[in-house]
Amino acid sequence: MKFSTLFHPLVWIILGGTIFTRIASFMAMPFLAIYLHNEIEASPLQIGLTIGIAPLISTVGGFFGGYLTDRFGRKSVILLTIVVWSLVFFGFATVHAVWLFVLFNALNGLCRSFFEPSTQALMIDFTPADKRKRLFSLRYTAINIAAVIGPIIGVYISQLSSPSIPFMLTGIMYIIYAVFLFFVLNRYQMQQPKAVAQTKILSTFTILLTNRVLLSFIFGAILINIGYSQFDSTLPQIIELKIDDGAKLYSLLISLNAAVVLLLQLPISIVSERFSSSSTLLVGILFFALGLFLFGFSNNYTLYIIAMIIFTIGEIFAFPTMNVMIDEIAPDTQKATYLGAAQFKNLGGFIGPIIGGWLLTHYMNAMFAVIAILVLCSCIFYRSKTTTH
Known part of the structure; x- marks a missing residue:
């Protein structure tokens, strides 16, 4: 083809x-x-x-x-x-x-x-x-x-x-x-696809609130986004504290993140097609958590680069798969509604920098370990998702 x-x-x-x-x-x-x-x-x-x-x-x-x-x-x-x-x-x-x-x-x-x-x-x-x-x-x-x-x-x-x-x-x-x-x-x-009868918005919201699979997805995705939000919020701050000319290293890591995505996205996509969405997402979560743990221990260019590569591989496994999972959850007549409801996962991007900022202020050395554990906790929600099918 x-x-x-x-x-x-x-x-x-x-x-x-x-x-x-x-x-x-x-x-x-x-x-x-x-x-x-x-x-x-x-x-x-x-x-x-x-x-x-x-x-x-x-x-x-x-x-x-x-x-x-x-x-x-x-x-x-x-x-x-x-x-x-x-x-x-x-x-x-x-x-x-x-x-x-x-x-x-x-x-x-x-x-x-x-x-x-x-x-x-x-x-x-x-x-x-x-x-x-x-x-x-x-x-x-x-x-x-x-x-x-x-x-x-x-x-x-x-x-x-x-x-x-x-x-x-x-x-x-x-x-x-x-x-x-x-x-x-x-x-x-x-x-x-056309619905047989149009559902009113309050009824639709009620249906979504009672969909255990969708709610599990959203809660898990919030935890993942809490982890990912550290890339833009606490990571540059902690690099600035640990590394001389930290802005230069952070700029390098941003470029490395994009380069790894462009290089590995297609091969990882082809490999992940052989496995279920839940399994693929769980692999992504593990890479995410490992990358975050390594950020916490890093104190030189080499360790930060290794941590960023691992973190980015988690991103490649996780983020496209999350959209696929919503497609699998949603009825044919409510694809956009479910994709829209999934935007509640962005709460993680809103509260993540707040949590990270507080940890950075009071428990700097343990910050990334705590965030990594939060990300790993999302596995609970996706294990439950696999048992609903």
Whole structure:
């Protein structure tokens, strides 16, 4: 089978669009805190509130975005969201009040929580069940390609011109993608399974709350995300404390993380297709925990590099598999709703830095060991998931 015929053309288009839009986003968003500090003269508290509001809003918004996608169709939600999202980036480029940045980043989180379940559900609609593991692995690769390219372009553009230009350019790229998708999505007949009767949103929420398998998935994913969030929060701080010129090492580790994902994502994906989703995720959790333990013991470049490689292998096993598991849990008529509800796992990304910051302040030497144990505790929830089938 040719690689190009592995998926429906629309799936390839969405995967390509994922690279395009993520490059646009990565040109601007990693530098939002710096922009707020240098251009708006925001305080650390104001910057923290602005950055933290997006994952918090997306946690709740995912459920509503998923429900509306199943209720009114993928196409409508995708097109409306991408247009609003472009306006958000134009807002970042033009406003000067901190409270407006808080508002726009809340909208940014809301748009992501609508866009992610709708595009993933659309790809699921056009992909046979036996190919979905490969699909989510390729999607994860696409995101990491963008993570390498986007920040480099963003730095280059901001050095040549105003620091607000990357935000403006991102908005323009999103508008271009919206126009492109308008014509593409109208070309193909949507294949979304229709429910016999539309379930009201409160009834849907009640159904999700009583789904033990879904709740187990979410609680386990929160613990995993508590561990992963240390990569962006406590890891750079502890490296700065332990290593001379720690910023240089941390930059190297970020690049290494992306490089390992791009290098190993496909071979690990092919191997993991032979095993169940639960088994694959458990392997990822073990690598995650081992990587975190090693971060705690590291005190030189070599140990940090080894720890990052192990940590990243855990990421490769775990994150695409989590999407596959939601697909396996969800009924055909509620794929987007379940994908949206799974966004509650982002609570781990919100509370993880708080837990890590407290441990770093009071129990620095034991911090990564405690976080690793929390991540290992997620295995309990996924062992229970394997017994429900």
